Amino acid sequence: MPTRSDLRQFFGHEWRTVIRPRILERAHNRCEQCRKPLHEWIFTYTWQTQDPQPGAVRRYHMIWIREGSKVWRNQHGRPCSPLRAQGLPRKIRVKLTGAHADHDASNMADRNLRCWCTWCHLMHDMSQHKESRSNRKDAARPILAMIQEDIGAQL
Numbered sequence: 001m002p003t004r005s006d007l008r009q010f011f012g013h014e015w016r017t018v019i020r021p022r023i024l025e026r027a028h029n030r031c032e033q034c035r036k037p038l039h040e041w042i043f044t045y046t047w048q049t050q051d052p053q054p055g056a057v058r059r060y061h062m063i064w065i066r067e068g069s070k071v072w073r074n075q076h077g078r079p080c081s082p083l084r085a086q087g088l089p090r091k092i093r094v095k096l097t098g099a100h101a102d103h104d105a106s107n108m109a110d111r112n113l114r115c116w117c118t119w120c121h122l123m124h125d126m127s128q129h130k131e132s133r134s135n136r137k138d139a140a141r142p143i144l145a146m147i148q149e150d151i152g153a154q155l
Contacts, residue, residue, distance in 0.1 A: 010105045019108060020098050027115035029096070034064065035077030036094045036117045041067040044092060045085035046119070062119055067091075075120070097121045103128055 029038040036042060044064040050056050062075045063082055074080040099114040099121045100107060116124065 010108070015098075015108075019113070023098055023110070023113050023115045024096065026110070027096070030115075031077075031094070031096060031117040031120055032115050033077070033120040034062070034075050034117060035073060036064060036096075037066065038094055038096050040094050042092060042094055043067065043089035044119075045082065045087075045089050047084075047086070060123060065089075075123075099124055 024038070030036065042064045044062060046060065046062045048058050048060050050058045060075075061084075063072050063080055063085060065072045065082075071079050072082045095118055096115050097118055099116045101112050101114055101124075103125070104112070114124075
C-alpha cells in the first residue's frame with residue numbers, strides 16, 4: 001500500500017535501514033497478531049459476519065495455513081478448524097508491514113510500532129481508512145460543503 005505524500009517524511013532512510021529491521025527482528029519475522037511468517041506462501045480464507053440486530057457491527061474473520069502444513073490458524077495465530085470456510089482459499093505470499101498502534105506516524109517509539117501482515121494492519125486501520133475516504137469524498141463535493149455551512153449558520 002503506498003504511503004501518503006504527507007507521511008513520506010517519516011519513512012525515509014532511517015525507517016528502512018534501522019527501525020523496520022529492528023521491528024522485524026523483534027517479531028522474529030512473523031506477524032505479531034496472527035503469526036504469519038514473512039515471505040511464506042500461505043492459503044487463506046476471509047469472511048465477515050454481522051449480528052442480526054439493526055446497526056450491528058460487522059466482524060471480519062481470517063484463517064490461514066502454511067503451504068505444506070497441516071495446522072490451520074485463525075487471525076490470532078491459534079490453531080483452528082477450517083470447517084466454516086466456504087469456497088476456495090486464496091494463495092498469497094506474506095508481506096509484513098510496520099504499523100503504528102496509536103495511528104500517529106510521527107511516534108516511532110518501539111512500544112508503539114507493530115510488525116503486522118497486510119490483513120492485520122488493514123483491520124487495525126479500518127476506521128481510519130473509512131474516515132479519510134469520506135473526508136476525501138466530501139472535499140470533492142463543494143455543494144455539500146455549502147449546504148453544511150448554511151445549516152450550521154441557521155443553528
